[in-house]
Amino acid sequence: MAPISRFRRRPRTAGWPRGTLGNPPHPARSPAIPVHPRVSRTYCRSACALLAEKRPGRFSCAGCGQALFASDGKFESGTGWPSFGAPLEGAVETQVDRSLFMVRTEVHCARCGSHLGHVFPDGPPPTGLRYCINGVALDFAPG
Ligand SMILES: [Zn+2]
Numbered sequence: 843m844a845p846i847s848r849f850r851r852r853p854r855t856a857g858w859p860r861g862t863l864g865n866p867p868h869p870a871r872s873p874a875i876p877v878h879p880r881v882s883r884t885y886c887r888s889a890c891a892l893l894a895e896k897r898p899g900r901f902s903c904a905g906c907g908q909a910l911f912a913s914d915g916k917f918e919s920g921t922g923w924p925s926f927g928a929p930l931e932g933a934v935e936t937q938v939d940r941s942l943f944m945v946r947t948e949v950h951c952a953r954c955g956s957h958l959g960h961v962f963p964d965g966p967p968p969t970g971l972r973y974c975i976n977g978v979a980l981d982f983a984p985g
Contacts, residue, residue: 892924892977899984901926901975905956909929910934910974910980917965919972924980927965936961949973959977 888932892901901911901924910933911926921927935944941949949958958979965972 849978859935863873877963888956892980892982893922895924895982897982897984900930901980901982903951903954903956903957903958904979904981905951906954907975908953909959910951911975919965921974923959923974924977926975929973935941935957954978 892907895913895916900909900913901916902909909930913931915926915928917925917927929949934949934951935952936947939946946960946962949961950956951958956979958974959973959975962972962974963970
């Protein structure tokens with residue numbers, strides 16, 4: 843008499859749905875998990891490009907070209923965002939921003955209205971302000 847095991851059904855491969863035929867896909871060939879653009883290196887490189895900008899010059903609106911900040915007002919805030927103590931006279935406007943369950947002061951270009959970032963009251967002297975600006979909203983012109 844044949845051993846009982848000969849009549850048992852072969853166990854399904856663990857973890858594969860019933861009806862799946864063929865070999866499981868190789869992990870290296872499966873589609874890569876998409877990376878959110880905010881954490882991808884490409885985004886960081888472009889957003890942080892002006893973070894390391896230390897030459898004298900002017901930062902202008904990427905939307906309309908209006909000069910917004912002078913390089914001598916820029917400081918290293920440690921936040922990863924280009925930060926300035928003050929904008930050029932009349933270059934930016936602000937409004938209260940209540941998004942993300944916070945009350946912040948939004949900063950935008952006075953000419954074209956492009957969103958630039960936010961201003962916080964924790965900057966260094968003499969202004970005590972920190973204009974925290976998204977690098978992709980700015981262009982830099984040395985000189
Ligand atoms: Zn503008």
